[in-house]
Amino acid sequence: MQADSTELLGLVAGFIGAFAFAPQAVKLIRSGDGSGVSVLTYAMVLLGAVMWASYGVLRAAPSIVLWNVVAAGLAILVLALKLKRAPNAP
Numbered sequence: 001m002q003a004d005s006t007e008l009l010g011l012v013a014g015f016i017g018a019f020a021f022a023p024q025a026v027k028l029i030r031s032g033d034g035s036g037v038s039v040l041t042y043a044m045v046l047l048g049a050v051m052w053a054s055y056g057v058l059r060a061a062p063s064i065v066l067w068n069v070v071a072a073g074l075a076i077l078v079l080a081l082k083l084k085r086a087p088n089a090p
Helices: 005-031 039-059 062-084
Strands: none
Touching (some): 039 062
């Protein structure tokens, strides 16, 4: 891992980007109301994060891998909570 200012910038930016999804997850856990959560949006976020993490592996870029794995985990959590708490169709 490069211990320079460029890698540090990537780590900080990745942290902010990945944890941008945390407030939605916390709100969903606390309220149990997933009515305002878009499954399509979070599915796209998940796919994008997995693809970016794969790119990071291929480029040997730890900051890309780390924070996209975190973002994918948060997207999975939000999707799981949304689908678990979705009202049953008649």
